[in-house]
Amino acid sequence: xxxxxxxxxxxxxxxxIDPILPKKTAIITHAHADHARFGHDHVIATRxxxxxxxxxxxxxxxxxxxxxxxGQKYSIKNFDFTLYPAGHILGSAQVLIxxxxxxxxxxxxxxxxxxxxxxxxxxxxxxxxxTEATFGLPIFQHPDPKDEIQKLIRSVKINKSNCHIVGxxxxxxxxxxxxxLRQQKYNETxxxxxxxxxLCQYYSKExxxxxxxxxxxxxxxxxYEGKIIIAPPSALKDRWSRRFPxxxxxMASGWMTVKQxxxxxxxxxxxxxxxxxxxxxxxxxxxxxxxxxxLITHGQEDALVYYCKKQNLVSKPLSIQGxxxxxxx
Amino acid sequence: MxxxxxxxxxxxxxxxxxxxxxxLQDYFKILDINRAYALAILSDQLSxxxxxxxxxxxxxxEQVDQHLFDYSYDxxxxxxxxxxxxxxxxxxxxxxxxxTLIENIKKIKKSEINTEFSKVLSELSNNERWTLIKIxxxxxxxxxxxxxxxxxxxxxxxxxVNEIEEIWHGLVFPYENLFQWLKNETSKPxxxxxxxxxxxMLANPIDEDKDxxxxxxxxxxxxxxxxxxxxxxxxxxxxxxxxxxxxxxxSSAFPEIxxxxxxxxxxxxxxxVGTNFKPxxxxxxxxxxxxxxxxxxxxxxxxxxxxxxDILFYKxxxxxxxxxxxxxxxLEKFQKENKxxxxxxxxxxxxxxxDELTKYKNNFHDDLNEGVMIKLKNSEYLPGRKKGYxxxxxxxxxxxxxxxxxAQRGHxxxxxxxxxxxxxxxxxxxxxxIGKAYSGYTDKELLVLDKFIxxxxxxxxxxxxxxxxxxxxxxxxxxxxxxxxxxSGVAMRFPRIHRIRWDKPVNEVLTISEFKKEFKLS
Numbered sequence: 001x002x003x004x005x006x007x008x009x010x011x012x013x014x015x016x017i018d019p020i021l022p023k024k025t026a027i028i029t030h031a032h033a034d035h036a037r038f039g040h041d042h043v044i045a046t047r048x049x050x051x052x053x054x055x056x057x058x059x060x061x062x063x064x065x066x067x068x069x070x071g072q073k074y075s076i077k078n079f080d081f082t083l084y085p086a087g088h089i090l091g092s093a094q095v096l097i098x099x100x101x102x103x104x105x106x107x108x109x110x111x112x113x114x115x116x117x118x119x120x121x122x123x124x125x126x127x128x129x130x131t132e133a134t135f136g137l138p139i140f141q142h143p144d145p146k147d148e149i150q151k152l153i154r155s156v157k158i159n160k161s162n163c164h165i166v167g168x169x170x171x172x173x174x175x176x177x178x179x180x181l182r183q184q185k186y187n188e189t190x191x192x193x194x195x196x197x198x199l200c201q202y203y204s205k206e207x208x209x210x211x212x213x214x215x216x217x218x219x220x221x222x223x224y225e226g227k228i229i230i231a232p233p234s235a236l237k238d239r240w241s242r243r244f245p246x247x248x249x250x251m252a253s254g255w256m257t258v259k260q261x262x263x264x265x266x267x268x269x270x271x272x273x274x275x276x277x278x279x280x281x282x283x284x285x286x287x288x289x290x291x292x293x294x295l296i297t298h299g300q301e302d303a304l305v306y307y308c309k310k311q312n313l314v315s316k317p318l319s320i321q322g323x324x325x326x327x328x329x
Numbered sequence: 330m331x332x333x334x335x336x337x338x339x340x341x342x343x344x345x346x347x348x349x350x351x352x353l354q355d356y357f358k359i360l361d362i363n364r365a366y367a368l369a370i371l372s373d374q375l376s377x378x379x380x381x382x383x384x385x386x387x388x389x390x391e392q393v394d395q396h397l398f399d400y401s402y403d404x405x406x407x408x409x410x411x412x413x414x415x416x417x418x419x420x421x422x423x424x425x426x427x428x429t430l431i432e433n434i435k436k437i438k439k440s441e442i443n444t445e446f447s448k449v450l451s452e453l454s455n456n457e458r459w460t461l462i463k464i465x466x467x468x469x470x471x472x473x474x475x476x477x478x479x480x481x482x483x484x485x486x487x488x489x490v491n492e493i494e495e496i497w498h499g500l501v502f503p504y505e506n507l508f509q510w511l512k513n514e515t516s517k518p519x520x521x522x523x524x525x526x527x528x529x530m531l532a533n534p535i536d537e538d539k540d541x542x543x544x545x546x547x548x549x550x551x552x553x554x555x556x557x558x559x560x561x562x563x564x565x566x567x568x569x570x571x572x573x574x575x576x577x578x579x580s581s582a583f584p585e586i587x588x589x590x591x592x593x594x595x596x597x598x599x600x601x602v603g604t605n606f607k608p609x610x611x612x613x614x615x616x617x618x619x620x621x622x623x624x625x626x627x628x629x630x631x632x633x634x635x636x637x638x639d640i641l642f643y644k645x646x647x648x649x650x651x652x653x654x655x656x657x658x659x660l661e662k663f664q665k666e667n668k669x670x671x672x673x674x675x676x677x678x679x680x681x682x683x684d685e686l687t688k689y690k691n692n693f694h695d696d697l698n699e700g701v702m703i704k705l706k707n708s709e710y711l712p713g714r715k716k717g718y719x720x721x722x723x724x725x726x727x728x729x730x731x732x733x734x735x736a737q738r739g740h741x742x743x744x745x746x747x748x749x750x751x752x753x754x755x756x757x758x759x760x761x762x763i764g765k766a767y768s769g770y771t772d773k774e775l776l777v778l779d780k781f782i783x784x785x786x787x788x789x790x791x792x793x794x795x796x797x798x799x800x801x802x803x804x805x806x807x808x809x810x811x812x813x814x815x816x817s818g819v820a821m822r823f824p825r826i827h828r829i830r831w832d833k834p835v836n837e838v839l840t841i842s843e844f845k846k847e848f849k850l851s
Contacts, residue, residue, distance in 0.1 A: 137401045137404055138397050138398075138401055138415050139401045139405060139411060139414035141419070257414065258410060259459070260405065260407055260745075261745060264745070267342065269342075270342070300400070300404065302400055303397055303400040303401070306396055310394075
């Protein structure tokens with residue numbers, strides 16, 4: 001595993017995984033902005049990740065694209081790369097790197113729980129596991145998302161003259177919330193912030209059931225009474241949200257576990273819906289991967305490193321430049 | 330329990346005052362005993378002897394790894410919430426109702442508290458557990474003041490909130506007489522006002538730009554504002570008792586006051602430490618606070634006295650509707666009749682213009698007052714912080730530039746942000762911390778500091794981060810005392826961040842000896 005450094009860079013063959021700056025060859029785990037950037041020479045990723053990168057950054061956001069199917073092996077010199085589903089968002093992947101019989105897995109962002117909007121997580125056994133730790137504290141034990149979405153549906157039923165604005169990241173979370181609403185038989189049109197439109201259209205095209213949606217327009221205020229509107233979190237505090245009648249501000253995020261965080265952000269109806277693994281899922285993945293060497297990135301590394309050491313696993317935090325906790329999608 | 334815990338959950342997340350009132354009213358509409366428990370909890374009148382923060386930590390350490398708990402607590406910044414989330418079970422649904430639960434907990438014997446209370450915690454959902462821990466540790470901090478609870482009750486039953494306020498301290502759990510009166514089933518509860526703690530009249534900070542233009546100086550008088558603790562002294566032929574500003578009986582801690590005071594009155598004043606009515610500073614007073622008793626030695630070393638501001642009752646007569654000037658006459662009369670070495674009168678500053686008063690505020694020779702109180706001469710004695718009657722005008726704070734050294738995440742509404750700052754000044758070539766502050770900055774400054782800390786950490790000691798020594802903070806503080814506890818040898822009173830000094834290089838910060846000299850500590 002010495003072949004990869006703390007920046008997820010493989011020097012021997014000049015390949016980066018999820019680099020922040022433009023590089024020659026970049027393997028991209030998924031299309032969130034803190035992983036997928038503009039300007040690489042060569043991008044290797046799933047077809048859907050490449051599609052979404054093109055939607056967000058334009059067709060020319062990289063010089064060359066190599067789409068890989070899940071499970072399809074791709075070799076550069078004596079390194080073999082295979083992508084496996086990460087269950088995080090549409091197109092998200094873990095990267096298996098094999099060299100001289102050493103198997104190293106970079107999970108990227110992942111969740112173990114079921115999700116109709118993307119292929120579900122596949123556990124890959126390995127010698128070295130580089131895992132994310134966004135929710136790497138034992139306080140994070142995500143509830144069933146169905147119960148959370150029922151809270152929203154109930155509130156909509158009770159508060160008929162209010163509208164509900166749900167803060168959700170534009171890529172992945174927004175569509176997951178829409179899909180969860182459909183699973184719970186909410187069949188009304190869902191209204192979306194303009195920045196979500198192209199991504200929602202793409203999800204629909206990819207046959208993900210997000211139901212009927214419509215971009216918010218300058219209709220009469222009362223039109224939005226009783227409606228559900230989905231917007232990126234940044235829009236919640238913006239002037240944008242003032243056009244709606246008595247909005248109840250909701251947020252779909254794993255961070256909503258902590259009341260004080262919800263309060264800080266002015267969230268009245270927190271919905272604990274996460275696209276990351278919770279504490280138990282992180283521990284379970286570490287255990288089942290059979291890896292003896294655990295590197296931890298993205299988020300609350302300290303507690304997870306401590307836990308791994310107690311299990312006699314070799315573990316250390318990887319601090320990847322440009323990513324601090326709590327800013328990630 | 331489920332209902333009450335979702336009430337608290339909704340209250341903490343609702344920014345709107347009206348919605349909070351509505352949530353409270355919906356709860357108070359229930360007609361059983363649970364609402365009395367709710368009222369006691371919301372007004373912080375319920376407490377459990379055995380279950381304190383330290384006990385709760387002990388219990389949670391039996392359930393989860395101590396380090397994992399500590400990492401989590403550092404992140405969450407709220408003990409009740411951390412415990413409620415990290416507890417290994419999360420049972421939805423069938424909990425007992427609020428009153429049964431509390432009565433059952435009260436029955437737990439001290440020797441069985443660990444197993445029995447853990448059992449209770451395990452039977453609850455996360456949110457109920459959070460609620461119960463908040464109830465046990467007191468101080469809910471859910472953005473609902475006692476006043477708001479009273480307002481909700483008053484509005485629900487078309488009464489005036491002041492009427493409730495007036496009898497409040499005479500009411501006891503389960504408040505049957507209150508609820509009956511609210512529903513017009515009986516007349517207003519009869520309270521013996523003389524024996525009752527009366528909510529104090531408080532002042533608002535003056536707005537120098539607006540208020541001085543608006544207010545007519547000759548309608549006001551002023552007094553010095555003293556840095557002690559505000560007290561209410563109740564004297565009758567039968568007993569003498571002393572209450573803190575929040576209505577706690579603190580008589581036993583100040584026997585010299587209780588033993589020497591005579592007469593029949595209710596006095597409002599400031600408790601100070603000093604001899605011959607010369608106060609010696611808050612640092613000395615602190616030696617007498619938060620104690621149940623005071624030894625003879627302590628009484629001798631740190632003698633206390635009361636500087637009287639006001640009088641509420643005199644020989645059974647309610648003076649609160651009289652003007653301040655008239656009450657003062659009664660106060661002087663009381664003092665003359667009952668002279669002791671433990672009570673003197675606050676000095677009245679007469680002035681004819683605001684400019685004249687400014688001189689008093691800033692140039693007063695004694696360093697021990699905090700500024701002045703400005704009081705409307707014909708003000709009645711009104712409970713709470715009513716606008717337009719009493720104002721406080723604090724002296725300009727002392728200022729020092731210091732270097733940011735360490736930071737820690739804050740609690741409550743600032744949890745997750747690095748908002749507790751330790752700062753220091755030079756002692757030869759090394760820096761020594763001189764204080765810690767967690768307020769004073771604007772929201773914007775907090776974001777900047779938080780970002781700086783995350784990007785410039787050079788060391789971590791558990792939850793504490795040491796940062797690059799690059800940021801200079803201008804720290805405002807009320808006073809500074811010599812201290813043997815701190816490496817720097819000084820202790821500040823109420824330090825807060827005044828602003829960030831982007832313009833100043835770190836080598837221009839004072840040394841500790843220069844600092845002591847400037848503030849006359851050596």
